[in-house]
Amino acid sequence: DAMVIQNPRYQVTQFGKPVTLSCSQTLNHNVMYWYQQKSSQAPKLLFHYYDKDFNNEADTPDNFQSRRPNTSFCFLDIRSPGLGDAAMYLCATSLFQGTQYFGPGTRLTVL
Amino acid sequence: RKEVEQDPGPFNVPEGATVAFNCTYSNSASQSFFWYRQDCRKEPKLLMSVYSSGNEDGRFTAQLNRASQYISLLIRDSKLSDSATYLCVVAYTGGFKTIFGAGTRLFVKA
Numbered sequence: 001d002a003m004v005i006q007n008p009r010y011q012v013t014q015f016g017k018p019v020t021l022s023c024s025q026t027l028n029h030n031v032m033y034w035y036q037q038k039s040s041q042a043p044k045l046l047f048h049y050y051d052k053d054f055n056n057e058a059d060t061p062d063n064f065q066s067r068r069p070n071t072s073f074c075f076l077d078i079r080s081p082g083l084g085d086a087a088m089y090l091c092a093t094s095l096f097q098g099t100q101y102f103g104p105g106t107r108l109t110v111l
Numbered sequence: 112r113k114e115v116e117q118d119p120g121p122f123n124v125p126e127g128a129t130v131a132f133n134c135t136y137s138n139s140a141s142q143s144f145f146w147y148r149q150d151c152r153k154e155p156k157l158l159m160s161v162y163s164s165g166n167e168d169g170r171f172t173a174q175l176n177r178a179s180q181y182i183s184l185l186i187r188d189s190k191l192s193d194s195a196t197y198l199c200v201v202a203y204t205g206g207f208k209t210i211f212g213a214g215t216r217l218f219v220k221a
Binding site (some may be wrong): 031033035040041042043044045048050055088090097099100101102103104105107 | 115119143145152153154155156157160198202207208209210211212213214
């Protein structure tokens with residue numbers, strides 16, 4: 001089945017230690033998104049790729065970076081995780097401005 | 112003021128009840144509207160898009176009021192399996208800028 005896959009499902013890192021979260025998709029969608037969702041809060045859009053074009057939200061901290069080496073994969077890099085970065089990180093894809101399909105998320109813990 | 116606001120609930124209703132949620136948005140440039148469902152510790156999943164003329168999908172009815180800048184979701188004949196958080200989503204021009212509401216929690220009890 002076509003799907004959005006995120007790895008790992010759970011990630012534990014130390015304060016200040018860089019971490020990379022992975023997202024892959026078999027839907028062949030041209031747009032990929034990264035969201036941050038904290039407990040009982042709305043998912044917050046961090047950035048998205050439209051094909052190879054990177055679009056950063058204005059309030060996304062510089063600590064968060066992203067890479068999209070090809071259509072299928074997109075990575076979220078957190079350069080120096082702080083305690084406040086502990087959250088669920090959701091990857092989503094869409095075909096142009098269509099419906100967004102979410103992966104199961106990666107739950108990040110920062111010690 | 113948040114761009115998309117929802118009553119967090121929780122709404123506690125018995126099986127078979129009808130329940131309605133509202134969501135208000137502040138940016139009149141908003142163009143697309145959706146309801147997503149999110150189960151505990153799971154990812155959001157699209158429940159339905161919301162069209163200007165209103166739309167229905169089985170027990171679920173969504174409506175849009177552009178003049179008052181709100182959308183609504185009506186659930187008829189509630190099932191236990193409807194228990195979840197319902198997220199209101201607004202997309203702006205181009206469709207990539209999407210703002211989620213914090214969600215309304217629904218508990219359906221036997």
